[in-house]
Amino acid sequence: MENVISDRGSRYAVAGGPAASPEEAKAFVKALCRNKKFARATHNTWGLLLESGPVKNDDGESGAGLVICRMLEREGLYDTVVVVTRWYGGKHLGGDRFRHVQDAVRMWLAEA
Known part of the structure; x- marks a missing residue:
């Protein structure tokens, strides 16, 4: 998998695609x-x-869905779902997770 962000054992990946409804x-x-x-x-x-x-759906990562929505809003990108996946590495990242x-x-926006 390319475009993976790693920090203190946690890994992040992103995917996105068209979606016109929840x-x-x-x-x-x-x-x-x-x-x-x-x-x-x-x-x-x-x-x-x-x-x-x-x-949005935070899936236990409190506040992350809002961060994604705000970025989509800034880009004016409607009807597109963006999913950020995290594999927890055992250490709390605090604000760095945002x-x-x-x-x-x-990364996803740059490639879309």
Whole structure:
């Protein structure tokens, strides 16, 4: 897997694709988790920006979905779900975890 951010044992990866509803976003995450590597991840957080407003799921990584939504809002990127996956490495990262979520989303945006 390329474009992985590593810090103190934790690893972050990012994926994204079209989604026009919360149900489509959940289906995207479910499809992603068919890959055992993603299914075993500690967190699969995601954000989706719709005309009706942002939709997010922190999946236990409190605040990460909001970070993703804010970045999508800044880009004006609607109807696209972005998923940041974290495999916890055993050490708390504090605020650095938000920086890694932002860096992962930036990587995805640069390639999209």
